[in-house]
């Protein structure tokens with residue numbers, strides 16, 4: 407029986423949540439065993455095997471070589487394309503991250519195969535659901551040539567464990583000369599604060615232009631910390647210099663899907679919604695009762711955030 411391959415995305419702190427979501431999705435397809443593919447440096451698989459097994463990866467293909475970390479994505483695409491040719495999987499899932507999409511695109515070209523990106527659901531027959539045009543349109547599509555190669559949007563589903571003990575199978579890394587044309591010369595890892603990672607947080611408190619200044623964002627941070635959440639920002643807040651770009655939520659920022667999303671002084675433009683509209687519960691504070699964010703919010707407070715947020719914080723502190 408063919409396998410479903412899941413390309414692992416990990417950070418120095420471990421396997422990313424999107425990987426666990428993909429493993430869960432891969433199992434739900436019922437097409438065959440789920441196999442994870444680690445494309446990293448020497449020893450990369452050892453640190454993640456247990457976690458991958460916990461979420462149902464019966465096999466872990468370990469492609470480990472300095473070339474996979476020292477160069478841009480081209481070597482990873484070559485190794486993955488070779489593996490696909492070798493094992494003929496039923497489907498391949500990659501994260502819809504910048505890197506995941508680039509690897510997927512290159513693999514699809516190498517194999518002359520169809521490709522679907524930004525997918526939020528896949529059915530056993532390969533029919534995928536895609537969210538397009540800033541989240542305003544849902545499309546069902548299918549690869550018509552080759553196997554389904556699909557990039558999965560983070561936070562599309564809830565990861566569910568299904569423990570197995572994975573077999574680790576080393577994969578020969580054989581890259582082409584043209585894969586080594588661009589080398590990474592410096593890598594800066596942002597200092598990790600005490601807050602959870604934005605894309606993976608179960609609570610996100612975001613501020614918009616209505617927050618008014620970088621200094622006022624302390625109010626947003628304070629509420630986020632009380633709720634154990636991450637801080638997000640609208641593009642207007644980022645463009646105004648109130649908060650760094652890495653925290654932007656929306657079409658040109660991060661996609662989040664927390665249990666609770668709190669929007670403070672955010673109007674609710676379609677491009678912002680694109681990054682947060684699948685949040686389970688949305689709370690908005692806006693002084694304009696006509697703000698479009700209220701069409702989306704489960705709970706809305708029409709009022710001045712500088713009055714509402716301190717009161718909410720005070721109540722939370724009492725509990």
Ligand code: FAD
Nearest residue numbers: 614615616640641642656657658659671673677678693711
């Ligand atoms: P505004 O629209 O100015 O809204 C500020 C809100 O704050 C208003 O509703 C106001 O009533 C309220 N307010 C003001 N003062 C207070 C107060 N004291 N108390 C309570 N409420 C108050 N935007 C994103 O966010 N993310 C993206 O990724 C993104 N990508 C884009 C991509 C493209 C191609 C384009 C064209 C646009 C994109 N945008 C994106 C921009 C988007 O169109 C909006 O301009 C932006 O989201 C507006 O941000 P905002 O809601 O913070 O600001």
